[in-house]
Amino acid sequence: xxxxxxxxxxxxxxxxxxxxxxxxxxxxxxxxxxxxxxxxxxxxxxxxxxxxxxxxxxxxxxxxxxxxxxxxxxxxxxxxxxxxxxxxxxxxxxxxxxxxxxxxxxxxxxxxxxxxxxxxxxxxxxxxxxxxxxxxxxxxxxxxxxxxxxxxxxxxxxxxxxxxxxxxxxxxxxxxxxxxxxxxxxxxxxxxxxxxxxxxxxxxxxxxxxxxxxxxxxxxxxxxxxxxxxxxxxxxxxxxxxxxxxxxxxxxxxxxxxxxxxxxxxxxxxxxxxxxxxxxxxxx
Amino acid sequence: xxxxxxxxxxxxxxxxxxxxxxxxxxxxxxxxxxxxxxxxxxxxxxxxxxxxxxxxxxxxxxxxxxxxxxxxxxxxxxxxxxxxxxxxxxxxxxxxxxxxxxxxxxxxxxxxxxxxxxxxxxxxxxxxxxxxxxxxxxxxxxxxxxxxxxxxxxxxxxxxxxxxxxxxxxxxxxxxxxxxxxxxxxxxxxxxxxxxxxxxxxxxxxxxxxxxxxxxxxxxxxxxxxxxxxxxxxxxxxxxxxxxxxxxxxxxxxxxxxxxxxxxxxxxxxxxxxxxxxxxxxxxxxxxxxxxxxxxxxxxxxxxxxxxxxxxxxxxxxxxxxxxx
Amino acid sequence: xxxxxxxxxxxxxxxxxxxxxxxxxxxxxxxxxxxxxxxxxxxxxxxxxxxxxxxxxxxxxxxxxxxxxxxxxxxxxxxxxxxxxxxxxxxxxxxxxxxxxxxxxxxxxxxxxxxxxxxxxxxxxxxxxxxxxxxxxxxxxxxxxxxxxxxxxxxxxxxxxxxxxxxxxxxxxxxxxxxxxxxxxxxxxxxxxxxxxxxxxxxxxxxxxxxxxxxxxxxxxxxxxxxxxxxxxxxxxxxxxxxxxxxxxxxxxxxxxxxxxxxxxxxxxxxxxx
Numbered sequence: 040x041x042x043x044x045x046x047x048x049x050x051x052x053x054x055x056x057x058x059x060x061x062x063x064x065x066x067x068x069x070x071x072x073x074x075x076x077x078x079x080x081x082x083x084x085x086x087x088x089x090x091x092x093x094x095x096x097x098x099x100x101x102x103x104x105x106x107x108x109x110x111x112x113x114x115x116x117x118x119x120x121x122x123x124x125x126x127x128x129x130x131x132x133x134x135x136x137x138x139x140x141x142x143x144x145x146x147x148x149x150x151x152x153x154x155x156x157x158x159x160x161x162x163x164x165x166x167x168x169x170x171x172x173x174x175x176x177x178x179x180x181x182x183x184x185x186x187x188x189x190x191x192x193x194x195x196x197x198x199x200x201x202x203x204x205x206x207x208x209x210x211x212x213x214x215x216x217x218x219x220x221x222x223x224x225x226x227x228x229x230x231x232x233x234x235x236x237x238x239x240x241x242x243x244x245x246x247x248x249x250x251x252x253x254x255x256x257x258x259x260x261x262x263x264x265x266x267x268x269x270x271x272x273x274x275x276x277x278x279x280x281x282x283x284x285x286x287x288x289x290x291x292x293x294x295x296x297x298x299x300x301x302x303x304x305x306x307x308x309x310x311x312x313x314x315x316x317x318x319x320x321x322x323x
Numbered sequence: 324x325x326x327x328x329x330x331x332x333x334x335x336x337x338x339x340x341x342x343x344x345x346x347x348x349x350x351x352x353x354x355x356x357x358x359x360x361x362x363x364x365x366x367x368x369x370x371x372x373x374x375x376x377x378x379x380x381x382x383x384x385x386x387x388x389x390x391x392x393x394x395x396x397x398x399x400x401x402x403x404x405x406x407x408x409x410x411x412x413x414x415x416x417x418x419x420x421x422x423x424x425x426x427x428x429x430x431x432x433x434x435x436x437x438x439x440x441x442x443x444x445x446x447x448x449x450x451x452x453x454x455x456x457x458x459x460x461x462x463x464x465x466x467x468x469x470x471x472x473x474x475x476x477x478x479x480x481x482x483x484x485x486x487x488x489x490x491x492x493x494x495x496x497x498x499x500x501x502x503x504x505x506x507x508x509x510x511x512x513x514x515x516x517x518x519x520x521x522x523x524x525x526x527x528x529x530x531x532x533x534x535x536x537x538x539x540x541x542x543x544x545x546x547x548x549x550x551x552x553x554x555x556x557x558x559x560x561x562x563x564x565x566x567x568x569x570x571x572x573x574x575x576x577x578x579x580x581x582x583x584x585x586x587x588x589x590x591x592x593x594x595x596x597x598x599x600x601x602x603x604x605x606x607x608x609x610x611x612x613x614x615x616x617x618x619x620x621x622x623x624x625x626x627x628x629x630x631x632x633x634x635x636x637x638x639x640x641x642x643x644x645x646x647x648x
Numbered sequence: 649x650x651x652x653x654x655x656x657x658x659x660x661x662x663x664x665x666x667x668x669x670x671x672x673x674x675x676x677x678x679x680x681x682x683x684x685x686x687x688x689x690x691x692x693x694x695x696x697x698x699x700x701x702x703x704x705x706x707x708x709x710x711x712x713x714x715x716x717x718x719x720x721x722x723x724x725x726x727x728x729x730x731x732x733x734x735x736x737x738x739x740x741x742x743x744x745x746x747x748x749x750x751x752x753x754x755x756x757x758x759x760x761x762x763x764x765x766x767x768x769x770x771x772x773x774x775x776x777x778x779x780x781x782x783x784x785x786x787x788x789x790x791x792x793x794x795x796x797x798x799x800x801x802x803x804x805x806x807x808x809x810x811x812x813x814x815x816x817x818x819x820x821x822x823x824x825x826x827x828x829x830x831x832x833x834x835x836x837x838x839x840x841x842x843x844x845x846x847x848x849x850x851x852x853x854x855x856x857x858x859x860x861x862x863x864x865x866x867x868x869x870x871x872x873x874x875x876x877x878x879x880x881x882x883x884x885x886x887x888x889x890x891x892x893x894x895x896x897x898x899x900x901x902x903x904x905x906x907x908x909x910x911x912x913x914x915x916x917x918x919x920x921x922x
């Protein structure tokens with residue numbers, strides 16, 4: 040078979056003499072070979088959006104700062120009045136996680152937008168790794184969340200927050216938050232791929248993210264909640280992640296919370312992530 | 324085996340709804356195939372199958388020798404798709420859009436940069452190259468979309484209604500671009516709702532209606548079926564229409580002249596309107612008939628459709644549209 | 649609907665007053681029509697109504713159960729303390745949709761069509777504002793029912809309790825004009841939305857809506873005390889739980905009237921200039 044050759048001499052891979060099995064293996068190998076390059080290309084596209092549209096970055100940064108100010112000054116006196124720890128110190132890890140969830144949930148909304156507008160057709164007609172459309176958005180959201188963590192921490196330090204857990208745990212904190220945001224972005228992507236409608240995706244985001252963050256140890260100690268709600272908050276994965284971050288910043292046992300956090304991250308990345316990828320590949 | 328596209332008995336259905344039924348289509352390498360049909364006829368479905376976006380329900384198709392299902396990922400590196408939705412990124416610049424597409428074809432970075440500059444020059448986008456696409460006009464966006472799909476120099480390109488919604492000027496510009504493409508040896512499959520567009524660009528035309536191929540041939544073939552061209556003469560007085568008709572009949576292909584007394588027009592079907600027109604005018608003048616207006620009318624998609632299916636394209640489009648609410 | 653031109657000989661003074669009378673009559677009936685059009689949007693897209701009712705209910709649950717145990721509110725149960733605050737906050741947020749919707753209409757050119765009709769110019773704004781107020785009233789009643797289920801009781805008597813949703817909706821009506829002014833000024837729905845969010849969000853939290861002012865830091869208290877939302881919330885609290893009404897009622901009424909007539913006139917003026 041004489042292969043078509045592009046005018047510039049660039050030549051595509053020849054089709055393999057195929058059995059369905061070899062073709063499937065070939066597809067997966069191809070996906071792995073290109074997924075990193077292509078993911079980076081699409082993440083670059085999203086980050087360029089942030090650079091061209093500074094309001095997008097502003098709102099990602101303004102909202103944690105507003106939450107910090109609000110909860111610390113408005114609720115701080117009432118909530119922190121009885122506890123041992125300074126409320127601001129208690130609050131900061133919670134706000135980091137809460138904001139990271141809101142930031143990465145945008146990737147699902149954006150994905151729904153791509154699907155709705157048909158931008159995806161162009162990508163799907165290109166010889167790129169298909170999952171990169173999704174992972175590109177996720178990578179970009181994770182990078183933005185990571186940057187936001189540092190800005191929020193700087194602001195928190197300025198208004199009086201202090202680390203009490205030592206240098207290395209504090210150094211580790213932003214990476215744990217970033218890792219979690221990466222994992223949670225897969226959940227958001229799964230929502231976006233499933234609903235495929237911007238409006239629905241953003242309401243789903245709202246109605247999932249708000250209860251998930253509030254019904255946890257994010258803003259108030261679990262012990263102050265009614266008994267039945269404590270049960271809910273205990274099993275909420277956000278509680279484990281927030282507690283881990285809090286102990287990284289303020290000292291305290293790490294392993295207790297590190298294990299559940301690691302398990303949740305694994306479930307989100309491998310379980311929910313495969314589900315999202317599978318749904319994405321099936322789109323016609 | 325010199326077919327760039329070889330479609331055998333392809334069908335696509337969604338549940339009970341048949342979008343394409345047993346379509347056969349062959350396109351010679353280096354030629355331009357125009358896929359003509361009203362909204363919802365199945366043109367886009369066929370293009371989506373050939374560009375690996377959709378899997379056919381049954382049948383098989385090869386593009387450049389690659390099977391659209393089994394060799395989908397190989398096929399993607401040798402085709403380009405420019406769609407009606409103009410899938411360009413608003414916040415990136417024109418240059419960045421082209422470069423991104425090139426990188427996603429997995430071309431080397433250096434080559435992409437060189438090629439992007441070439442395309443920007445070729446598509447007259449150099450001045451706007453480093454501005455974000457948000458400020459582009461409709462015509463510029465389509466040109467950019469087309470440029471991005473050509474970045475890898477694909478030997479086969481699909482254009483899904485490339486000029487729908489463009490003003491006449493931008494449409495002519497885009498036609499010129501497509502003609503240049505063809506002269507370089509690229510095979511083109513083009514869908515359109517306009518007979519004129521297919522006539523201008525395509526070597527061969529396939530007419531689709533309700534998921535079926537209803538006619539195939541050169542533009543001339545189709546026009547012949549639709550009744551070639553029309554010469555329409557408008558006279559000053561209604562009574563004169565009859566006298567004019569008597570003159571016109573002699574020139575008509577089928578020796579018939581249609582009179583419309585209300586509009587004061589007489590029209591005939593001819594093969595080559597422009598050359599016959601001169602003789603028509605002379606004869607009318609000799610008879611002393613005062614002509615208010617005269618025109619050579621090209622057959623439209625409506626005429627072709629009417630001839631082929633007995634309904635107008637507009638009726639066909641409303642029939643096949645899914646019922647809303 | 650045909651509106652015949654009235655050409656009569658009158659003194660200039662008579663002409664002036666009759667013009668006002670005619671105008672007033674049409675303002676009312678045109679506003680009524682525009683209100684109806686805006687309410688139809690809710691009927692046509694129930695998700696919109698679902699979103700604007702579900703999210704306040706969710707916040708009642710969250711605040712009551714999550715923060716209720718941690719925030720000391722003296723003699724009052726937290727739910728009794730919370731309800732007036734969250735009512736005011738929710739209705740203010742819902743009032744921001746007037747501005748966002750107006751900005752959307754302006755952007756889409758929908759308004760150009762209205763402006764080409766011989767209708768009262770203020771009716772486009774008035775219709776939006778009135779529709780949002782009716783929705784606010786509905787949402788307020790629904791929230792009170794949810795609050796009742798969660799244990800809130802009206803300790804201030806029947807009539808003050810009955811007046812509560814109307815008072816809240818009335819305050820929101822006044823605020824709608826502020827949002828209409830923002831909408832008519834920025835003319836971009838996204839900007840209008842985020843601008844209003846960054847105004848309403850801090851304003852409602854820097855008030856007595858969720859925590860007692862006394863528990864806030866000293867430097868914050870003077871601001872929260874002059875914040876009109878504190879007055880509206882305290883008035884709501886007195887209506888539902890008993891307590892002195894007059895002072896807060898006067899201040900809230902003044903703010904409401906001020907926003908309606910002063911800001912409202914500026915909004916209509918800006919809108920006419922578009």
